[in-house]
Amino acid sequence: MLPGIFWIVPAAGVITIIFAIFLARNVLKRPTGTPKMKEIGDIIFQGAWAFLKRQYSTIAMYSVAIAVIIGVLVGVLGGTEVELSALDIGWRTGVSFLVGAFCSGLAGFIGMYIAVKSNVRCAAAAQKNLTEAVNVALRGGAVSGFLITALSLIGVTVIFFAYGGNNNPDIAPHLIVGFGFGASFVALFAQLGGGIYTKAADVGADLVGKVESGIPEDDPRNPAVIADLVGDNVGDCAGRGADLFESTAAENIGAMILGIAAYLATDNIAWILFPLCVRGFGMFASMIGIFFVRAKENENAMNALNRGYFVAIGLSVIGLAFTVYYMLDNWWLFGAGVVGIVASVVIIFITQYYTEARYKPVQEIAEASKTGPATNIIMGMSVGFATTFATALVIGVALLAAYALGEQSGVPGAGAFGTAVATMGMLMTCPYVLSMDTFGPITDNANGINEMAGAGPEIRRITDRLDAVGNTTKALTKGYAMVSAGLAAFLLFQAYLDRVSFIKFGETGLYTIVDIARIEVFVGALLAAMIVYLFSAWAIKAVGKTASKIIEEVRRQFREDPEILNPKDPAHPHVPDYGKAVDITTRAGLREMIAPGLLPVLGPVVIGVVFRYLPGGYDAAMVVAAVLMVGTIAGIMLASFMNNGGGAWDNAKKMIEDGQLKDDKGNVLGKNSLAHQAAVVGDTVGDPLKDTAGPSLHVLVKLLATITLVMCPLFIAKG
């Protein structure tokens, strides 16, 4: 018997899709500005689309291969856990992997389609006023944000019931873990490929354009400028979308697995369905929040976005209370959910502290730029490292509090279920946060289009301001994704242990200890930390290699046709070959994503299998648990350094460009000063950290969780 409140799930799914269609139509019917603007918008669209098609063809190929491998491995080595045969479980896992992968890909495609159509309309709206421009950017972003979360909710729900969730709610969650793995698999490649593309293009465009040739950002004379604008879409927009699609899906499934214990004790399916219903309420809360965003002409657009966010937060708390009351009737768990919501708000303030020019960290980096690029980078690295303090503290305190509240609740599963509720609470506002995130690349593109189309200074001032706001929202989303990964970690560990216990002993709760004082477990933990670094090394190197290629290409074009930079007839300047730069980036980006992408997929599996078959009586399942746990710690710490450090470098540069840095005598050290050049180097170094490796690390952390969940039959020696 489904609980009455379950209507919220299909209702939220359907209404959200209608809402997204309404927004999409609203955005698409708007004017696209001057022919010049439309032309630029179309070029960006084509570049982005071409990349996405080729990227997802590659990913699809790998996905099918992985689905077959999973199916076969689990079919051969799994079994014994439930009434179903190993073969049944195998094909179901493989299919749910493919469905997860497909949904993730679909979400990325649709979201990016609208985002790339919104940018030129946002640029055009800026010619009217700020309010309109904000509306277009946020609505365009919301299409992406809401569609992604709706697809994740619908996908998990459908596959849960398709796999017998109604009759065997205690077994179905185990069968759908493949969905989460599929989603994270696609997310990792989407984030990596997009991240490599965007930053290689950005680094290439900036270094030769801004530093060597002294032309402004987004100047149409720069051959890499279109690739740079395309990159914002494929990296920030498609990548983060896939990341959070994955988060909501995998954490939802993990929470359902944790609910099984309480279901078995009470025979009430509400424990398993609770995560789905809470997210339904979160959708509505976020939707209403969007309606509350009305930017006033003379205010900081960030304030308008924050108003909407706090409405969404407030409504989420109410929705949470309502769901807890009807489904669980346990107010300790409401407390745990509130812990998650509070953590999401706190991390946003902390991210602002570390990455905004009005606070000390960014100012110190700007100050250090006076003595050149080396001191700028040393200081930025220091700031980035220091941010781990706040990240670890927020995650640590939230975990302890949610766990303690969960234990007080007295439900079976206790503490870990508390952290699951906290995670679900945090993810309630995910659609809203994702909308704000996609706001970033849209305004960034709009600003670029206006620059390239030669819009007047008044219009540029509007999109410039929006672009800065977009940088902030992008940084906030990364903080949000990072903390959600940390908060979810514990529920995913528990899900893994439950599943190992289930496979090994036929019931959960018998395999609970991960003893890092065992030699093989310690070594596994060490290797996990190493995988995180090696992954980052490869991801960063991919950007460096690709960027070098673009830099050479831009230099070549400038060298072979000096009239690109200095036209003899300014009315008819020579146009650089944008397509060549786009093509180089696309090819390199796709080639370079393969190795780092496969590392975290194969790493834990190889470690687990090797320890299973090594002589010495090692507990391979425990080794993999340590890989998961310490890999999570290492990944979150390194991501905190990269995301926040990168954001701080970026804004230190912006602060100098805004004329806020002065020398001893009070003279402004602005654009093209030595300090500015140093800050540009810092920003460039930060780029692959904050937009390629860092965000990919969130996905990696969650991929570790889903892959170990799916593959755990492989690590358990047959008794």
Next chain:
Amino acid sequence: MLPGIFWIVPAAGVITIIFAIFLARNVLKRPTGTPKMKEIGDIIFQGAWAFLKRQYSTIAMYSVAIAVIIGVLVGVLGGTEVELSALDIGWRTGVSFLVGAFCSGLAGFIGMYIAVKSNVRCAAAAQKNLTEAVNVALRGGAVSGFLITALSLIGVTVIFFAYGGNNNPDIAPHLIVGFGFGASFVALFAQLGGGIYTKAADVGADLVGKVESGIPEDDPRNPAVIADLVGDNVGDCAGRGADLFESTAAENIGAMILGIAAYLATDNIAWILFPLCVRGFGMFASMIGIFFVRAKENENAMNALNRGYFVAIGLSVIGLAFTVYYMLDNWWLFGAGVVGIVASVVIIFITQYYTEARYKPVQEIAEASKTGPATNIIMGMSVGFATTFATALVIGVALLAAYALGEQSGVPGAGAFGTAVATMGMLMTCPYVLSMDTFGPITDNANGINEMAGAGPEIRRITDRLDAVGNTTKALTKGYAMVSAGLAAFLLFQAYLDRVSFIKFGETGLYTIVDIARIEVFVGALLAAMIVYLFSAWAIKAVGKTASKIIEEVRRQFREDPEILNPKDPAHPHVPDYGKAVDITTRAGLREMIAPGLLPVLGPVVIGVVFRYLPGGYDAAMVVAAVLMVGTIAGIMLASFMNNGGGAWDNAKKMIEDGQLKDDKGNVLGKNSLAHQAAVVGDTVGDPLKDTAGPSLHVLVKLLATITLVMCPLFIAKG
């Protein structure tokens, strides 16, 4: 009854000291070259001496305070473990802390005294020939290397017997843990203070001198040049000396604690004294190795050093076999010791691969310099991250192998004792490695003195080559120190668990599990990783801040007296104010070492005490165990990135200076090319990583072990 073979310990101690005195006299009686050279040497000596005196005054003050605090805390909260009262244990721990701290300080002082006296003599010897110069540098370095290890061996032995080791060999090792803590406490501050000093001076001198003003390294016109030369001594020489003094002491004590179990089972004290005897043999092996170093005039001096090293390695294996045969009579444990020795050789090759210009990683960084400082740094970061792969693999495989061999041995303590034997095996050649390490700053200084004294190109070529060899030996020592920290980690964990068990239950072996799946243990692990990052952040920032001050000072001197750079009368150039730069660096370096130094001392204690008193039934001792274990992993991984990345950046710059980088058309991109400038930025960024934060992290890892060992009574709730 002491085993007969124990004579090796006093013999090794006494003979080593005689050997060191002989070497010191041999070096000191050599000529100091021209008056100009002597003058420069004296200035460096005074600067280094002044810094060291002030540094150790500060450290002494803190040490006494900490000794009192430890004594009181352990006296009040400890107890119940043995016949001794809590008060007895308290004051003994405090006293052994002070003795350890004093010995460490003494070792640093003497070693540096000789090193700073050797540099000018090495410079003078280079005027004769290469062989002589190598002799002076290696012998000067060996004074430091052998005295340090002898003091550590004698110190541990004396305090062991002073605390009743002869009558109660099962209790004494527990009482002398304070010695290890004292040593690591001083080591941390010595390494940090020296590291901040050396890199701030280096960064400052390079940035204004080489990059802004285009004058060569070590040019006498640079006001920061003396501070830079002083820094090589106080950072590389005193710092690393304290580091390895600490390693040998703490790991020796940990190994003795692990031997207690076997002693209790067999009533044979050999199990406890084994680590001391093995080190005695290591001393002799290293001593003989030194005699085998005879550089031929036309060979790479590194080959000569390697010959001596392999002699020392070979003799160590023989000494190990001998000791195992007489004391333990268990060939599985010989195997474990060989694992440690092999690991020390392997890591040296790996370090060379990552940091030498003849291999791909450094070449890739040099290549990336062509497109500017940003791509140089991105690539260097990628190389640094990637080095964690080899580090983790060597440590992981060595731990598993040594543990498995230990288990095969069947002795009580089994696997963990195997890792202890491996660690002792690795540390046998410590005196030799330390001599090679101190070779580095001596040749670096000799090169600088020759440059400043205007020696001819022929002489400079000799010291230049030695300087390059010194860079390599410094990098190797860091790799050695890092892997020894990793290998020792497991024995130190086990010692901690044994001690907790002893305090909690009155006997060892009852407290063995560190369950990271417990919420508080996981959060502790997360916080430990954070401490490692935060420590690095503060250490790096200290360098950045201090360097900024020096840069301003150098710029001021150049601005206020243009004749420093461009003298009107070249025969009588204006001499810059070296003393001012030395003074600025000294004051800043000492001020900045306090905060990062106290963090890892207070961090684990605060975490342990908070969890002990928090409601919720947390197991604080287990939390601290996780802090220790995951802190170790995080520290080693980050140190691997910093040490190797920094070394690679350094040598990429050197490679370009050597004219080994060419553009597409085959033109050499040498000194002062854009690529070179970019590489200088990378080198500068790498400096605080590889010489301040990185080496301090090894010490931090071992400090975590000693502080938790000493403080563990605080974390155990009274039953």
